[in-house]
Amino acid sequence: MTQWIQAQDVAGLVRPGMTVFVAGGTAEPREILAALAEQGECCAGVRFVAVSLPGINHVDFTNLDDQAQSTAFFATPENRDSIATGRTEFIPMQYSAIFDYLERDLPVDIALVQLPKPAGDTISHGISVDFLPAVLDKAGLVVGEINSRQPVPQGAPEMLLSRLDYAVACERPVPTIVPPKIDSVISEIGRHIAGLINDGDCIQIGIGGIPGAAMAALSDRNDLGFHSGMISDGAMNLARAGNITGQMKAVDTLTMVSGATLGSRELVDWAGNVPQLVFRPVGYTHNIDVLRRIENFVSINAALEVDLFGQVNSDMLNGRQISATGGSIDMMRGAALSSGGRSIVALKSTARAGEVSCISPALSVRTATTALRTDVDYVVTEYGARRIRHLPLKARAEAMIEIAHPDFRDRLHDEWHEMMLA
Numbered sequence: 001m002t003q004w005i006q007a008q009d010v011a012g013l014v015r016p017g018m019t020v021f022v023a024g025g026t027a028e029p030r031e032i033l034a035a036l037a038e039q040g041e042c043c044a045g046v047r048f049v050a051v052s053l054p055g056i057n058h059v060d061f062t063n064l065d066d067q068a069q070s071t072a073f074f075a076t077p078e079n080r081d082s083i084a085t086g087r088t089e090f091i092p093m094q095y096s097a098i099f100d101y102l103e104r105d106l107p108v109d110i111a112l113v114q115l116p117k118p119a120g121d122t123i124s125h126g127i128s129v130d131f132l133p134a135v136l137d138k139a140g141l142v143v144g145e146i147n148s149r150q151p152v153p154q155g156a157p158e159m160l161l162s163r164l165d166y167a168v169a170c171e172r173p174v175p176t177i178v179p180p181k182i183d184s185v186i187s188e189i190g191r192h193i194a195g196l197i198n199d200g201d202c203i204q205i206g207i208g209g210i211p212g213a214a215m216a217a218l219s220d221r222n223d224l225g226f227h228s229g230m231i232s233d234g235a236m237n238l239a240r241a242g243n244i245t246g247q248m249k250a251v252d253t254l255t256m257v258s259g260a261t262l263g264s265r266e267l268v269d270w271a272g273n274v275p276q277l278v279f280r281p282v283g284y285t286h287n288i289d290v291l292r293r294i295e296n297f298v299s300i301n302a303a304l305e306v307d308l309f310g311q312v313n314s315d316m317l318n319g320r321q322i323s324a325t326g327g328s329i330d331m332m333r334g335a336a337l338s339s340g341g342r343s344i345v346a347l348k349s350t351a352r353a354g355e356v357s358c359i360s361p362a363l364s365v366r367t368a369t370t371a372l373r374t375d376v377d378y379v380v381t382e383y384g385a386r387r388i389r390h391l392p393l394k395a396r397a398e399a400m401i402e403i404a405h406p407d408f409r410d411r412l413h414d415e416w417h418e419m420m421l422a
Helices: 007-013 030-038 081-087 095-105 132-136 183-196 209-216 233-241 264-272 328-337 395-404 406-421
Strands: 003-005 018-022 045-051 069-073 089-091 109-116 122-124 141-147 156-162 168-171 201-204 225-229 255-260 277-280 296-304 305-307 342-346 380-383 384-387
Touching: 003 007, 007 030, 007 141, 007 168, 030 109, 030 141, 030 168, 095 132, 109 132, 141 156, 141 264, 168 395, 183 342, 183 380, 183 384, 201 233, 201 277, 209 233, 209 296, 209 342, 225 233, 233 255, 233 264, 296 328, 328 342, 395 406
Parallel strands: 003 168, 018 045, 018 109, 045 069, 069 089, 109 141, 141 168, 201 225, 201 296, 225 255, 255 277, 296 342, 342 380
Antiparallel strands: 122 156, 380 384
């Protein structure tokens, strides 16, 4: 039997030594977190575990109390300092591995999540399903923040309302994300990516302006499919315009599949009311056996840096953790196994106002590799697209130099030559 309580009462459920899972994305229980912040002493000795996403989830759990502990799988602007100092433990994992870890290995005493209003004796997971099913059956207590403004999508999993041990009523805007800025360089990258997409392809996109620009450049494609860990405004616009139909998908035909909603208020409202959009957990959206059965599956993800070997850095800058691997590797490997599949890694050719080349001779010893050179397929900058999969070392280095900024090409050629002679 679900017991309805006030947000400030949640503090009384928390004890030192507990592990508390906090849902991220639009499922972040902001009313409860605000109440915990006001009673920070209750968080002493508590370990908070969350898949917080940059741009939408802004809590650094170590700020709740000096003795609060935190485990993170994403570095965000809010928790980067505590990751750097070690107060927040950062675990580098792909999305599928995070799901498995939460489901199989992590003991969870309390799960905190935002959900929509129940319908009778059932309640929907809402427009952000991703990791919640991994912890629902194992959590000692499940506390649901029931937000009357959270949409109830037709295509989301449901559970019995009785699975909620406690419920907190609230009415507040569902978390949204500020649309990324798309400048002329990013638009050009998007145009090159679109040149690799055919009618009937099934698209996956990552976070950021580059995937958004790619979606904006696909307005003349037909019968696209969509299967991704997140849905964005760009995907919504293509679906509304009739470019995404899912008609050619052998798996989940005529449907768009997503794990979470990351975008504007308009997207939140649309995602809660469009029948062809279904929400599935990471255990499905990033499952290699599902992905390999989707023909012509194309993954599109951004990077910070790619070296001449084809190694990708998407989550570190000058030895500092600034993001995470996320689901990109799962999707790249799924695309590699898909019949007709392709994976695309895209980035600007330079950073710091053109002072630094994002095509580097080799990743720094202070930089962990996000994607192995054996995983990479296409690399795209504003100077073009090159497929480096199956290319030998020299040929792939030459291909990478061709799409580097012209100001750095001679230098990259010389540095590659020196490395090969060393």
